[in-house]
Amino acid sequence: MNNLKIIEQEWLTKIDKIVTANKLEEVRIELLGRHGLLNDLFTKMKDLPSDQKKQYGQELNELKNVFENAINQKTLTSTQTITGKASIQLPNAFQLPKLGHLHPITVTEQKLNNLFRDLGFSIYASPEIDTDEYNFERLNVPQNHPARDMQDTIYIQEPDYLLRTQTSTIEAHLLDECKDKLPIRAAFPGSVYRNEKVNRSNHFIFHQYQAVVVDKNITMKDLIGTMDLMFKTLYGPDVVVRYRCKYYPEVEPGVGPDMQCFHCHGAGCPLCKYAGWIEMGGSGMIHPKVLQKAGIDPKVWSGFAFGMGLDRWTMAQTNIKDIRTLMGGNLAYKPNKL
Amino acid sequence: MKLIYSELKKFLPDLTKEPQTLRDDLTMIGHFTNFYEKIDDEIVFDLDIKVNRPDALGYYGLARDLSVYYHLPLSLPRSIVINSSAPKLPIIIDSADVYRIQAIKVTNIKNLASPQWLQKVLKLHGINAINALVDLTNYIMLFWGIPNHAFDTAKTSDQLSWKNSDKSTKFTTLDGTNLNLANHELVITNQTEPLSLSFIGGQNSGINLNTTDSILEMATYNPVRVRHDWRQLKIVTEAGIRLEKELDSNLIPVAFNHLITLVSDITKATIASPLFDYYPTPNAPLAIKFNPAIASKISGVDINTNFAFDTLNRLGCTVSTTTVTPPSIRHDLTMEEDLAEEVIRFWGYQKIPTNQPLVTKNYPNITPKILFLIETLKDKLISLGYDEVLTWPLVMYPKDDNAIQTQNSINADHPYLRQSIIQSLKIQVDQYDRLKLFNTQLFEIGKIFSMSENKYIEQYALGMYHYDQSKLTTDIQSLNLKANFIGNFAEIILDDAPKPDSYTPKNQSNTAIELTSQMQILDANITLNQEQDPKKLIEDYSQKIGDKLLWNMQIIDIYHDQKENKYRYTFRVTYYNTDDKTAKKIHLQTFDLLKK
Numbered sequence: 001m002n003n004l005k006i007i008e009q010e011w012l013t014k015i016d017k018i019v020t021a022n023k024l025e026e027v028r029i030e031l032l033g034r035h036g037l038l039n040d041l042f043t044k045m046k047d048l049p050s051d052q053k054k055q056y057g058q059e060l061n062e063l064k065n066v067f068e069n070a071i072n073q074k075t076l077t078s079t080q081t082i083t084g085k086a087s088i089q090l091p092n093a094f095q096l097p098k099l100g101h102l103h104p105i106t107v108t109e110q111k112l113n114n115l116f117r118d119l120g121f122s123i124y125a126s127p128e129i130d131t132d133e134y135n136f137e138r139l140n141v142p143q144n145h146p147a148r149d150m151q152d153t154i155y156i157q158e159p160d161y162l163l164r165t166q167t168s169t170i171e172a173h174l175l176d177e178c179k180d181k182l183p184i185r186a187a188f189p190g191s192v193y194r195n196e197k198v199n200r201s202n203h204f205i206f207h208q209y210q211a212v213v214v215d216k217n218i219t220m221k222d223l224i225g226t227m228d229l230m231f232k233t234l235y236g237p238d239v240v241v242r243y244r245c246k247y248y249p250e251v252e253p254g255v256g257p258d259m260q261c262f263h264c265h266g267a268g269c270p271l272c273k274y275a276g277w278i279e280m281g282g283s284g285m286i287h288p289k290v291l292q293k294a295g296i297d298p299k300v301w302s303g304f305a306f307g308m309g310l311d312r313w314t315m316a317q318t319n320i321k322d323i324r325t326l327m328g329g330n331l332a333y334k335p336n337k338l
Numbered sequence: 339m340k341l342i343y344s345e346l347k348k349f350l351p352d353l354t355k356e357p358q359t360l361r362d363d364l365t366m367i368g369h370f371t372n373f374y375e376k377i378d379d380e381i382v383f384d385l386d387i388k389v390n391r392p393d394a395l396g397y398y399g400l401a402r403d404l405s406v407y408y409h410l411p412l413s414l415p416r417s418i419v420i421n422s423s424a425p426k427l428p429i430i431i432d433s434a435d436v437y438r439i440q441a442i443k444v445t446n447i448k449n450l451a452s453p454q455w456l457q458k459v460l461k462l463h464g465i466n467a468i469n470a471l472v473d474l475t476n477y478i479m480l481f482w483g484i485p486n487h488a489f490d491t492a493k494t495s496d497q498l499s500w501k502n503s504d505k506s507t508k509f510t511t512l513d514g515t516n517l518n519l520a521n522h523e524l525v526i527t528n529q530t531e532p533l534s535l536s537f538i539g540g541q542n543s544g545i546n547l548n549t550t551d552s553i554l555e556m557a558t559y560n561p562v563r564v565r566h567d568w569r570q571l572k573i574v575t576e577a578g579i580r581l582e583k584e585l586d587s588n589l590i591p592v593a594f595n596h597l598i599t600l601v602s603d604i605t606k607a608t609i610a611s612p613l614f615d616y617y618p619t620p621n622a623p624l625a626i627k628f629n630p631a632i633a634s635k636i637s638g639v640d641i642n643t644n645f646a647f648d649t650l651n652r653l654g655c656t657v658s659t660t661t662v663t664p665p666s667i668r669h670d671l672t673m674e675e676d677l678a679e680e681v682i683r684f685w686g687y688q689k690i691p692t693n694q695p696l697v698t699k700n701y702p703n704i705t706p707k708i709l710f711l712i713e714t715l716k717d718k719l720i721s722l723g724y725d726e727v728l729t730w731p732l733v734m735y736p737k738d739d740n741a742i743q744t745q746n747s748i749n750a751d752h753p754y755l756r757q758s759i760i761q762s763l764k765i766q767v768d769q770y771d772r773l774k775l776f777n778t779q780l781f782e783i784g785k786i787f788s789m790s791e792n793k794y795i796e797q798y799a800l801g802m803y804h805y806d807q808s809k810l811t812t813d814i815q816s817l818n819l820k821a822n823f824i825g826n827f828a829e830i831i832l833d834d835a836p837k838p839d840s841y842t843p844k845n846q847s848n849t850a851i852e853l854t855s856q857m858q859i860l861d862a863n864i865t866l867n868q869e870q871d872p873k874k875l876i877e878d879y880s881q882k883i884g885d886k887l888l889w890n891m892q893i894i895d896i897y898h899d900q901k902e903n904k905y906r907y908t909f910r911v912t913y914y915n916t917d918d919k920t921a922k923k924i925h926l927q928t929f930d931l932l933k934k
Binding site: 025029032033034039042061068071072098099100101102103104105106110113114117118119120121122123124125127128129144146149154155156157158161163177178181183184185186191195196197198204205213217219220221222224225226228229241242243244245246247249252253254255256268273274275279285287288302318319320321322325326327328329330331332333334335 | 366367389390561562565566582638678683687688691692695699702703704705706708709713719720721723724726728729731732734735744747762764765766770771773775779784785787824825850851914
């Protein structure tokens with residue numbers, strides 16, 4: 001307690017004496033940054049006896065608020081100093097007007113949204129915290145089914161509440177909501193979560209895009225034709241895609257689209273793991289049991305669903321090698337060209 | 339799973355396809371084959387097996403599919419007649435988790451090293467050869483897809499018993515892992531101690547070169563029990579991967595006979611008991627109502643009835659005019675749509691046209707209005723100069739007691755769901771600072787999470803950061819939004835904001851770059867005799883540096899020396915993804931500063 005008070009006094013005095021915005025920013029990072037003092041103190045919490053942890057945590061949160069307030073009250077524009085000296089942007093300087101940028105994942109999502117809107121699809125969404133029922137049961141993956149191992153789940157409250165592992169969970173909500181409003185066409189981008197250690201190649205969060213149709217007399221020909229249109233929209237008219245038999249519990253028959261490797265053109269290389277093809281997601285005709293679980297009669301209605309991950313594709317498009325770059329990492333945007 | 343071409347040909351002797359054709363055909367009919375390679379004069383394929391096809395976890399299941407696809411006869415290995423007058427094995431089954439067991443005792447085993455061909459096959463599958471008896475049990479598992487086991491009866495006695503553990507017991511696996519059993523695991527005991535689990539053997543009954551007498555067994559179990567056991571004990575084995583799925587109990591007689599035949603041939607063992615066969619509830623065949631027209635209805639292309647019936651027949655189904663009964667090895671076929679998939683995959687997905695997408699139709703638009711708001715806001719924010727970032731929704735610390743914590747995240751240092759976008763946006767700003775990327779304007783639209791009255795609450799929030807706090811305020815006013823300001827950050831809860839009824843999309847370009855090092859920021863002065871268009875100057879000097887290194891160029895000062903009538907332009911150049919030495923070198927060359 002005493003130590004925290006000493007720290008508080010020491011740093012408040014420092015903050016008070018700061019006269020430049022840059023120095024203030026340095027101090028903010030030193031105190032509140034990811035590797036800053038406060039985070040160090042929070043890390044030490046694990047070494048305390050359990051009966052002291054709660055109080056120590058509260059005191060640290062209070063200290064954090066004190067520092068944040070002190071810094072915020074002193075925040076200055078970074079091109080000015082406290083003494084009001086001239087900024088670097090003198091009246092005679094020349095600077096292009098700045099335009100912002102959308103994240104490359106958003107750019108891809110918008111491209112797909114636009115395509116599907118033109119085909120009469122709505123854009124849809126559902127919660128990221130979801131239930132076992134919508135994430136698994138309604139998608140034909142009962143308890144103890146080996147298919148659950150295909151997705152390592154992050155639980156909020158095991159076994160009932162979890163962070164959704166796939167955009168098919170959104171499909172389960174869509175079917176539920178629209179069972180009495182058929183036919184329906186909807187597409188949905190979404191963040192999904194897996195219990196993966198974050199490193200250069202894996203992340204706990206990634207982005208998928210899914211499209212769903214329920215109507216009368218929907219066929220695999222509709223599915224494959226529509227997917228092919230999507231791949232041509234994304235990759236250009238010369239893209240080579242094959243459609244093969246693939247298993248997903250929520251579809252029957254299942255279809256796996258593979259794109260011919262854009263690097264080796266089918267010859268086999270490290271990028272495509274020497275297969276010559278790159279798996280582009282999963283799809284198929286919505287399983288009759290999935291329709292039934294939503295209260296839709298599979299003898300009357302049929303439909304298709306397809307989904308694909310956006311992260312790997314976006315990385316390839318933007319020459320990003322480290323998946324962490326996409327989420328709060330080293331992603332930046334080049335200023336506008338003249 | 340690995341697949342050796344020469345082993346596959348034991349089931350399909352007439353198979354002559356080129357490896358590449360075989361790889362592509364296996365993939366198209368549902369057994370994704372990454373690649374094949376030549377190792378030790380053998381062609382070895384690398385396959386991903388579908389979760390719903392446990393039959394394909396053995397050569398037999400894959401060969402059955404290929405025999406249908408290529409119209410080739412399937413050849414089964416030689417079998418022997420088991421005719422022993424010795425006493426029956428005193429095996430006791432005391433568990434409902436046992437579906438079927440066949441067992442037999444063999445004696446006078448000469449357990450030496452395996453023959454070369456067997457060692458080679460196991461090696462290509464990544465399995466170490468140990469001795470002939472153990473190697474044969476592994477080989478049979480690969481060949482037929484059904485795990486099996488051998489007990490050294492000198493160590494165990496003949497009185498084997500299958501039961502669920504009912505008290506705390508210690509057990510050491512073959513590889514020396516010590517386990518505590520206390521959770522109804524399925525065990526095989528000799529009445530006094532556990533000898534094996536369903537999916538891994540024990541050290542106390544292991545086969546070695548001195549083994550002369552053994553009980554061989556092959557079994558199928560309740561897959562849920564096996565799955566529970568290996569997950570609980572955190573031990574993954576090839577046997578567990580197979581037994582956690584619905585294996586074909588009816589395949590045991592032929593697969594087990596093959597094991598006995600090979601053991602007799604290779605170890606010269608003598609059969610010393612009658613065949614023990616426990617199968618209390620034989621699989622009941624499932625007759626599925628089937629109309630062959632369904633394959634055309636689902637695929638959208640014409641597939642003729644004869645093809646449908648012929649395919650199902652060759653798959654081993656019993657076909658009548660109205661029903662189809664799948665073979666017991668195909669537990670995955672339970673409804674008409676499953677049969678339709680079989681017909682379509684052998685007919686060929688590649689024959690379905692790819693140029694007939696859905697035609698545009700006007701359906702009621704059910705898009706939630708908040709999504710219109712989000713897309714509209716994103717367009718407005720980039721026109722105001724903000725760059726979009728995506729940050730982690732999991733954070734290190736809670737904001738208050740209403741934070742939601744994950745239970746099992748392996749990224750244990752980030753256990754909380756963010757309660758504010760600013761929590762994670764600050765981390766992004768820190769990162770840009772480290773990279774010396776200054777004067778940033780950022781935004782993120784994403785979910786924030788909290789608990790309220792024991793419910794999980796999710797809201798859409800817009801987080802913004804501007805290096806100039808006053809500009810941030812003006813920008814938010816121009817968006818007609820109410821924000822919560824924290825210094826140079828602002829947060830707006832979008833669920834509460836007014837929402838538009840539609841959204842008109844705009845096409846956006848993408849200039850995202852992965853930064854691999856700090857920015858290098860260098861200034862340069864050039865003095866000219868005449869006033870110049872600054873835009874033209876930036877264009878010219880930018881071209882000299884090139885896109886690969888130049889992040890940004892500004893003229894930050896223009897000074898007119900009236901006495902000398904000269905113009906001095908001060909450039910500020912930001913270089914990216916390069917080191918300071920390279921940046922300085924390019925900078926000096928570009929602005930001719932070396933001469934000066």
